[in-house]
Amino acid sequence: MLFSPLLKRLKRGPQVILPKDFGMIVALTGITKKSLAVDAGAGSGWLAVLLGNICKKVVSYEWREDFVELAKANVKRAELKNVKIKHADIFKGIEEKEVDLITLDLADSDKVVVHAAGALKSGGFVVGYLPHAEQVQRFAKACNAAGFRNVFTIECIVREYLVREQGFRPENTGLTHTAYLTFAQKE
Amino acid sequence: MLFSPLLKRLKRGPQVILPKDFGMIVALTGITKKSLAVDAGAGSGWLAVLLGNICKKVVSYEWREDFVELAKANVKRAELKNVKIKHADIFKGIEEKEVDLITLDLADSDKVVVHAAGALKSGGFVVGYLPHAEQVQRFAKACNAAGFRNVFTIECIVREYLVREQGFRPENTGLTHTAYLTFAQKE
Amino acid sequence: MLFSPLLKRLKRGPQVILPKDFGMIVALTGITKKSLAVDAGAGSGWLAVLLGNICKKVVSYEWREDFVELAKANVKRAELKNVKIKHADIFKGIEEKEVDLITLDLADSDKVVVHAAGALKSGGFVVGYLPHAEQVQRFAKACNAAGFRNVFTIECIVREYLVREQGFRPENTGLTHTAYLTFAQKE
Amino acid sequence: MLFSPLLKRLKRGPQVILPKDFGMIVALTGITKKSLAVDAGAGSGWLAVLLGNICKKVVSYEWREDFVELAKANVKRAELKNVKIKHADIFKGIEEKEVDLITLDLADSDKVVVHAAGALKSGGFVVGYLPHAEQVQRFAKACNAAGFRNVFTIECIVREYLVREQGFRPENTGLTHTAYLTFAQKE
Numbered sequence: 007m008l009f010s011p012l013l014k015r016l017k018r019g020p021q022v023i024l025p026k027d028f029g030m031i032v033a034l035t036g037i038t039k040k041s042l043a044v045d046a047g048a049g050s051g052w053l054a055v056l057l058g059n060i061c062k063k064v065v066s067y068e069w070r071e072d073f074v075e076l077a078k079a080n081v082k083r084a085e086l087k088n089v090k091i092k093h094a095d096i097f098k099g100i101e102e103k104e105v106d107l108i109t110l111d112l113a114d115s116d117k118v119v120v121h122a123a124g125a126l127k128s129g130g131f132v133v134g135y136l137p138h139a140e141q142v143q144r145f146a147k148a149c150n151a152a153g154f155r156n157v158f159t160i161e162c163i164v165r166e167y168l169v170r171e172q173g174f175r176p177e178n179t180g181l182t183h184t185a186y187l188t189f190a191q192k193e
Numbered sequence: 194m195l196f197s198p199l200l201k202r203l204k205r206g207p208q209v210i211l212p213k214d215f216g217m218i219v220a221l222t223g224i225t226k227k228s229l230a231v232d233a234g235a236g237s238g239w240l241a242v243l244l245g246n247i248c249k250k251v252v253s254y255e256w257r258e259d260f261v262e263l264a265k266a267n268v269k270r271a272e273l274k275n276v277k278i279k280h281a282d283i284f285k286g287i288e289e290k291e292v293d294l295i296t297l298d299l300a301d302s303d304k305v306v307v308h309a310a311g312a313l314k315s316g317g318f319v320v321g322y323l324p325h326a327e328q329v330q331r332f333a334k335a336c337n338a339a340g341f342r343n344v345f346t347i348e349c350i351v352r353e354y355l356v357r358e359q360g361f362r363p364e365n366t367g368l369t370h371t372a373y374l375t376f377a378q379k380e
Numbered sequence: 381m382l383f384s385p386l387l388k389r390l391k392r393g394p395q396v397i398l399p400k401d402f403g404m405i406v407a408l409t410g411i412t413k414k415s416l417a418v419d420a421g422a423g424s425g426w427l428a429v430l431l432g433n434i435c436k437k438v439v440s441y442e443w444r445e446d447f448v449e450l451a452k453a454n455v456k457r458a459e460l461k462n463v464k465i466k467h468a469d470i471f472k473g474i475e476e477k478e479v480d481l482i483t484l485d486l487a488d489s490d491k492v493v494v495h496a497a498g499a500l501k502s503g504g505f506v507v508g509y510l511p512h513a514e515q516v517q518r519f520a521k522a523c524n525a526a527g528f529r530n531v532f533t534i535e536c537i538v539r540e541y542l543v544r545e546q547g548f549r550p551e552n553t554g555l556t557h558t559a560y561l562t563f564a565q566k567e
Numbered sequence: 568m569l570f571s572p573l574l575k576r577l578k579r580g581p582q583v584i585l586p587k588d589f590g591m592i593v594a595l596t597g598i599t600k601k602s603l604a605v606d607a608g609a610g611s612g613w614l615a616v617l618l619g620n621i622c623k624k625v626v627s628y629e630w631r632e633d634f635v636e637l638a639k640a641n642v643k644r645a646e647l648k649n650v651k652i653k654h655a656d657i658f659k660g661i662e663e664k665e666v667d668l669i670t671l672d673l674a675d676s677d678k679v680v681v682h683a684a685g686a687l688k689s690g691g692f693v694v695g696y697l698p699h700a701e702q703v704q705r706f707a708k709a710c711n712a713a714g715f716r717n718v719f720t721i722e723c724i725v726r727e728y729l730v731r732e733q734g735f736r737p738e739n740t741g742l743t744h745t746a747y748l749t750f751a752q753k754e
Contacts, residue, residue: 008347011223011316011378029220030351033212036198038246039226059225060247129198138734139361139513146356159354160195161363164217165743167346167373169333173699174326174548176348176744182726183737186354191198325547326700352556360512361735363557369539370550382721385597385690385752399594404725407590410572412620413600433599434621503572513735520730533728534569535737538591541720541747543707548700550722560728565572 008164012059016080019050020073023111023135024184028056030162031109034189035131037061041106044125046096046118051077051089053109058089061107065089067096100125111135111185119148119190126192134188142186154190161186195351199246203267206237207260210298210322211371215243217349218296221376222318224248228293231312233283233305238264238276240296245276248294254283287312298322298372306335306377313379321375329373341377348373382538386433390454393424394447397485397509398558402430404536405483408563409505411435415480418499420470420492425451425463427483432463435481439463441470474499485509485559493522493564500566508562516560528564535560569725573620577641580611581634584672584696585745589617591723592670595750596692598622602667605686607657607679612638612650614670619650622668626650628657661686672696672746680709680751687753695749703747715751722747 010025037043041061045054048068054077058064068074068091077091094101096118100108104127110118115134122132132154134145142159149157166177197212224230228248232241235255241264245251255261255278264278281288283305287295291314297305302321309319319341321332329346336344353364384399411417415435419428422442428451432438442448442465451465468475470492474482478501484492489508496506506528508519516533523531540551571586598604602622606615609629615638619625629635629652638652655662657679661669665688671679676695683693693715695706703720710718727738 008221008345010220012225013223025220026217026349029216029218029349030213031216032219032247033197033216033243034195036200036246038199056220059223060219138736140734142354142356143361157356158195159356161352161354162213162216163350163352165348165350167329167348169329169344169346169375173701174330175699178742178744179740180743181739182741182743183739188356325549327547360514362512362560365555365557367553367556369554369556370552382595382719384594386599387597400591400723403590403592403594403723404587405590406593406621407571407586407617408569410574410620412573430594433597434593516728516730517735531730532569533730535726535728536587536590537724537726539722539724541703541722543703543718543720543749548704562730 008166010056012056012084013052015083016052016055017050017076019076022050022052026162026164027135027184027187028053030160030187031133032060035107035133037107042102042104043107043109044100044102044105045109047073047112048077048091049073049111051080051091054089054091055080055084055086058084058086063088065092065102067092067094069095096121106130108132109135115141116144116148119145119152123152123154123192128192130192132190135185136188137185139186142188145188149190153193155193156191157188159186159188195353197243199243199271200239202270203239203242204237204263206263209237209239213349213351214322214371214374215240217347217374218320219247222294222320224294229289229291230294230296231287231289231292232296234260234299235264235278236260236298238267238278241276241278242267242271242273245271245273249275251276252279252289253277254279254281256282283308293317295319296322302328303331303335306332306339310339310341310379315379317379319377322372323375324372326373329375332375336375336377340380342380343378344375346373346375382540384430386430386458387426389457390426390429391424391450393450396424396426400536400538401509401558401561402427404534404561405507406434409481409507411481416476416478417481417483418474418476418479419483421447421486422451422465423447423485425454425465428463428465429454429458429460432458432460437462439466439476441466441468443469470495480504482506483509489515490518490522493519493526497526497528497566502566504566506564509559510562511559513560516562519562523564527567529567530565531562533560533562569727571617573617573645574613576644577613577616578611578637580637583611583613587723587725588696588745588748589614591721591748592694593621596668596694598668603663603665604668604670605661605663605666606670608634608673609638609652610634610672612641612652615650615652616641616645616647619645619647624649626653626663628653628655630656657682667691669693670696676702677705677709680706680713684713684715684753689753691753693751696746697749698746700747703749706749710751714754716754717752718749720747720749
């Protein structure tokens, strides 16, 4: 698996967002070192750590206590002071305001879109990490209903290559899907 | 074309590195807001601007005077103080030391690898943006010869989707290749 | 566009099934020169012609009179005696029995699955050519309900390459989607 | 692995050409039940069997005696009378004339191209099954040198999908490369 050096000392718990999808989020939302990001659910905290190395501040919501502990431990291992793991239910609302980026990796991410619309600053992005096509449909519909503009969906496929004396070719087997990513920008 | 909001006000000159490939570089090298990045050739300065929004400092080499002017104008439009466009020939050497990331988008990027080896800090990455398989072979060979470890090559393919009432499907046509990316990490 | 020499003299009317998807159908259903194939809707008759060059006999249903004429003209141009364009409504039933392959390219292909189940011989395949994910869901559901086994869905992506003195690389732009293909084999 | 019912009873020896690549060959060369095909090396004889179910006649060259025996056994299991496994060295020449299709899956397939040029009928195709980019370069060069026209290279990628109650998505892992296919048509 392709890996980020930033994740080297981290423990892996529930399924994690891989570097390739994190890379797409960075590339297409234009977050910078001045950005405030909100993330849910924290899970192992990998995405929160990756975002924390780039953004000014990251707040990551997580409902399950065991994941809160795991994510906090990973943030500590990553030596980040600007990442807060918050034991709270994001389905009840987002407290932060003027947020630049909200990333959602939940079974029902579409139900958080209305809260995201209230928390984001103008020009900010909500991004859904959505394994199934049906989740994409619901998420995109929720974004349109909440008044987002510039709603688009992509999938990032990374092919690994063998580069050797005997020749250049793609690896024979590999990762073929993690999730679709739906982006929506606030007016 | 998928776009970064960071590039909105920039002018486009020579061929540019697209956000998807920038995203892979961020994701797999683990650069942060503490990083020093060196880039060549600057071209339109897009990659320098994208890196400048994340890294502490970016120095971008460019030999052609007209591109130096274009890149400088784009850095100004992006309102970045931490990006320096340097009118110099990177094939003659890299002056910066303890660099975290060196990105090379040149016809003969492999010839700069030996300079990259000297300029990078331990754990730092050189990344080649290489449209052709033959360039990948030469670049990877140069990295191995220069003592880099963890040399790997990928290709990032982004599929765009239509998500509508009538259904979910990929776009019928689109971008199918920009370049292979070869990464090499310094011991 | 990648093309089959068999289609060289044919006229193009409504959207056609491309050679790559025809190739997948041949490859995964195992039709031979002994096979009887049923196809609907005929459209331009391209798939019927492609199948007719391989199978013993092909019957292609088409409801629209103008398409019947177009498809018949194309069969004539292809000099095939074993392909019959049938002006009939396949939603009302399939008259042929002991069929080896039934290919469906209709807006509501799932509604023909029950007829396919009756017409196919044991081990025969019905294949849906389905542009959208939602059509795949309905088609696969209909196949399971009709008692088919071995129901699977694929997508065939063909990348074209430039192979030149200056190097080997994929084309920069190209076809990225035609349709998903769902296969189901009769018990 | 996606499979053809035609291969069900066959034994597997050396690496085989998969149905997806066979499908591309059928689709893009336009072979029919009237075609004469030559194949080398036979290996397990899978491609010879697949072609034999479609073409009028297939002759498959194989140098290694053990593979000749394996391929012959597989042809027998497939109950095909029109497929001949020939114990001969194709690098020394192709005896058949007016051939419609020649498929080459050898380490040095480019060295057989000149023989293919002599054996093919006008409009016929030679196809190289080439795992590495360097092999493609050599093969395409040999085709151009031998006076072939319409030389093109593709790669066929098949994605498999999960279609379930919980949703529609690609499989998480899978086959990502078998070989590049280079096609060349005789004037």
